[in-house]
Amino acid sequence: MSIRIAGTGSALPEYVRSNDELATLVDTNDEWIRERTGIAARRIAGEGETVASLASAACERALMDAGRNAEDVDLIIVSSCSAEQLLPCMACQVQKNIGATKAVCYDLNAACSGFLFALNSAYAYINAGLCKNALVVGSEVLSKLVDWSDRGTCILFGDGAGAVYVEGCEEDKGMQSIAWGSDGMKGDVLSCNTREGFITMDGKAVYKFATRQVPECIEEALAKAKLTAADIDHYVLHQANIRILESIAKRLSVPMEKVPHNLEHYGNMSSATIPVLLDEMHKCGTMKKGQKLVLSGFGAGLTYGACVMTWEMD
Numbered sequence: 076m077s078i079r080i081a082g083t084g085s086a087l088p089e090y091v092r093s094n095d096e097l098a099t100l101v102d103t104n105d106e107w108i109r110e111r112t113g114i115a116a117r118r119i120a121g122e123g124e125t126v127a128s129l130a131s132a133a134c135e136r137a138l139m140d141a142g143r144n145a146e147d148v149d150l151i152i153v154s155s156c157s158a159e160q161l162l163p164c165m166a167c168q169v170q171k172n173i174g175a176t177k178a179v180c181y182d183l184n185a186a187c188s189g190f191l192f193a194l195n196s197a198y199a200y201i202n203a204g205l206c207k208n209a210l211v212v213g214s215e216v217l218s219k220l221v222d223w224s225d226r227g228t229c230i231l232f233g234d235g236a237g238a239v240y241v242e243g244c245e246e247d248k249g250m251q252s253i254a255w256g257s258d259g260m261k262g263d264v265l266s267c268n269t270r271e272g273f274i275t276m277d278g279k280a281v282y283k284f285a286t287r288q289v290p291e292c293i294e295e296a297l298a299k300a301k302l303t304a305a306d307i308d309h310y311v312l313h314q315a316n317i318r319i320l321e322s323i324a325k326r327l328s329v330p331m332e333k334v335p336h337n338l339e340h341y342g343n344m345s346s347a348t349i350p351v352l353l354d355e356m357h358k359c360g361t362m363k364k365g366q367k368l369v370l371s372g373f374g375a376g377l378t379y380g381a382c383v384m385t386w387e388m389d
């Protein structure tokens with residue numbers, strides 16, 4: 076048995092922080108940020124906009140899109156590395172907020188790969204017959220973990236949440252293959268100690284890791300699905316930096332038209348980037364039923380992963 080995405084949803088904070096506003100906080104400018112990252116703006120959570128509230132809104136929208144009821148959801152996995160509260164977990168708070176009374180709920184933290192890892196977990200559980208459907212969510216309020224006096228990091232990150240509703244389907248449909256991995260030996264290059272509070276990063280090391288490891292991982296997922304890079308219609312990649320996306324596209328020899336991006340509007344929302352982008356693409360009618368997608372996430376840990384799937388929605 077495989078899984079298919081049957082609904083998507085997202086929720087973004089209202090407040091938009093432009094590059095020009097950042098230039099009033101640190102020594103930077105719009106031109107530098109756009110040129111080095113592709114980012115023009117990001118959303119910043121205000122009062123009442125939390126990891127749990129954004130995740131809940133994204134889940135409600137995904138369920139509405141799928142035409143399913145919260146009471147029938149079997150499993151909720153929230154991926155986040157920025158939860159404001161440790162207990163109860165974010166997924167249990169989502170359960171309460173949306174009324175998914177019979178769901179099993181837990182959180183997962185694999186940073187920017189978190190959504191993909193959560194999707195893989197849902198696949199494994201549904202494939203094993205432990206449940207029939209799941210809500211898989213990436214939700215982040217990174218603005219609380221960013222040092223707003225560090226121009227090397229504060230320009231990159233933003234807040235938001237995205238969710239997909241998945242259910243079991245025939246083996247040859249939906250999710251076709253998975254490749255993933257972790258390299259804890261290099262964990263220091265991107266870290267956040269909750270006591271000290273802020274994200275610290277060796278930007279160049281992360282850049283190198285992403286541009287080398289991600290294409291390899293995608294190639295592995297493609298080989299497992301018996302497909303080539305050219306067979307894929309859309310590469311839905313973690314939105315970290317436009318130059319990283321361009322480098323990955325070049326290494327795979329795929330045109331940038333197949334690598335959609337919205338990082339200019341939202342920056343890097345860690346585990347939320349892939350489901351938010353998927354939701355935008357779905358709502359714009361970008362994906363046609365039967366088209367092939369690669370999803371790929373990478374980030375702190377270090378962690379990375381890719382999957383190949385067929386889009387099964389109209």
Ligand code: UT7
Pocket residue numbers: 102103104107108111112187226227230276277278279281282315316343345373374375
């Ligand atoms: O989910 C994964 C999350 N992490 C990432 O995606 C990070 C990946 N890495 C990157 O995106 C890039 O490394 C950055 C965008 C963070 C930095 O770009 P870079 O091309 O590696 O720049 P750099 O760190 O080598 O800095 C170049 C110059 C330096 O000045 P000097 O030493 O040449 O005089 C920096 O001090 O740019 C300076 N600089 C800035 N200038 C204006 C660094 N940050 C800024 C800034 N505005 N915000």
